[in-house]
Amino acid sequence: MDIQNIVPDQSIALFVKNILVFEDSESSETILPFFADGYPGLLFHQTENGITIQPHGKKMPTFFLYGQTIKPINIHVNGHFQIIIFQLYPFVLRAFWGINPREINDSCHYLTTGPENDINKIISNILFASTIEEKIRIIANLLLDYFKHKSNKLDFLVREAIQYIIDSRGIIAIKEIAEKEKLNIRTLERRFLRETGVSAKQFAKIVQFQSSLNQLETKDFSKINDIVYANGYADQSHFIRVFKAFTGVTPNTFGKI
Incomplete structure (x- = not known):
């Protein structure tokens, strides 16, 4: 299987974190595991x-x-398959699609119309595009159309809060973000939850988990406590508890899979 990790064009970087492409020309069964990462997305296959x-x-x-x-x-x-995923910064869900983000946590939303074109026409264009680059361009243009029509509904303060959490790898205190944004914690949490489907605290916990998962997958550690303290966990039992909640297994078991 070939996996590409594509940096989004600057025109969509405000609301697209990453573009993932999975391809396989074999006729066997493939299983792709996904864990909490904080980002909803558009998936085409x-x-x-x-x-x-x-x-x-x-x-x-x-x-x-x-x-x-x-x-x-x-x-x-x-x-054989081709899968394209646009990972989205989570503040766009309510504004672009008019949905309550909490209602599609661990679920999905079936697209019926785009901002300008019938979604079936867009899907047809993607299916008949001859290259990955062209397929990505069509999906990117769809998102730009949403942005053109819905940008006035975006909560850019929440976008800033998201970036603070990402930049700190989830370790920043929510109180510190609230102070930066000149809001009380309750107001920040309410707006964050409304736009993203999770609280700022939960999002930070997910980002922190992803940082530790990446360190575990790349084997960038000598002992498990290196991961624990590099990612701001109180102790090893705290890290194991969080890791198991998001993956279903302990870090030790995960490393052997």
């Missing part, structure tokens, strides 16, 4: 037999919006 999300057993449409992934999931694919 071109496959022989579709994709199924486990443990929900849900067969997914060709193009859909998914919310915060909090519990671990696997995408099951049979046969």
Whole structure:
């Protein structure tokens, strides 16, 4: 399987964190694990037999919006496939699609219309595009259309709060963010939850987990306590508890998978 990690064009970087491309020309079964990362997204797939999300057993449409992934999931694919994921900064869900972000946590939203064009026409254009670059351009243009029509509904203060948390790898205190934004903590949390589907505290916890997961996957440590203290956990038991909550297994077990 080939995996590409593409930095989004500057024109969409305000609301797109990353673009992931998964491709495989083999006819075998592929299982792609996904864990909490703080980012909802748009997913397009071109496959022989579709994709199924486990443990929900849900067969997914060709193009859909998914919310915060909090519990671990696997995408099951049979046969050759091409999957494109636009990871979105979570402050766009309510503004762009008019949905309550909390309602699609660990779930998805089926797209029916774009801001200017019928979504089926857009899907058809993506399917018939001959290159990955062209498919990405079509999806990027769709998001730019949403931005053009809905940018006045975006809460840019929440976007700033998201960036503070990302830059600190989830270790920053929410009180410190509230002070930077000249808000009380309760107001910040209310606005953050309204726009993203999770509280600022929960988002920080997810970002902190992702930082530790990356360190574990890249084996950038000598002993487990290196990860614990590099990522701001109180102690090893705290880290193990959080890690297991997001992955279903302990760090030690995960490292052996």
